[in-house]
Amino acid sequence: MTAETKRILVVDDEETLCDVMAFNLEAEGYVVEKAYSAEEALAYDLSEFDLILLDIMMGEISGLQLVRIMRSNPATASVPVIFCTAKDAEDDMIRGLDTGADDYITKPYSLQTVLARIRSVLRRASSSSRDNTSSSSTPMLTVQFMGLQLSRRTHVCMVDGEEVRMPRKEFEILFRLLSDRNRVFSRAELLSEVWPGETVVADRAVDVNVTRIRQKIGRYGRHIITRSGYGYGFMDDPV
Structure with missing residues (x-):
């Protein structure tokens, strides 16, 4: 599938970083929405997005809490999430992945790294979707x-x-x-x-x-x- 068909939500309380990331993703052909907090993100129908790009350290609801909310809801349980965060300790990374994130990128990061990770996660999500809907090669359920x-x-x-x-x-x-x-x-x-x-x-x-x-x-x-x-x-x- 082309980038134009993919909807991405960028969630970061650093508004400038959020805006810049959204701008660059739109330049790559993605359809992008922004949220400056987890609370704003929850106002969207998250099931409609193909990927969530998410900071961890935010306001009352952290990125980790938002992922837990998503994973507990069948409608959003399989929506891919990539953490982009300044929390770069190994324990933070393990906690983020263990919560249910699909990838973990530490700040500062290059745009090319983020784009490559996004493409990788979207490919895996697309492949998983094809596997689950294929009648000729249905995996063990x-x-x-x-x-x-x-x-x-x-x-x-x-x-x-x-x-x-x-x-x-x-x-x-x-x-x-x-x-x-x-x-x-x-x-x-x-x-x-x-x-x-x-x-x-x-x-x-x-x-x-x-x-x-x-x-x-x-x-x-x-x-x-x-x-x-x-x-x-x-x-x-x-x-």
């Missing part, structure tokens, strides 16, 4: 182990009949482990599948997400085993 069940159709994780809220990255990691049980995946494999093309992601992001997954899935957490120096797997009979 549901995986289950005893009372643990994940559905890609509804993006819901059920643990013994109770729904467990799970950010996108956690969901995708667990879905991948469950879809090929009794196999150990390296961190590099999980990074390439769950964060494809995202050069800013550290191995630590996988470890943090797996730790949280184990805590959330209760008695099934022990089935996620660690192979020191390699990675993780979901085992039917963990040792």
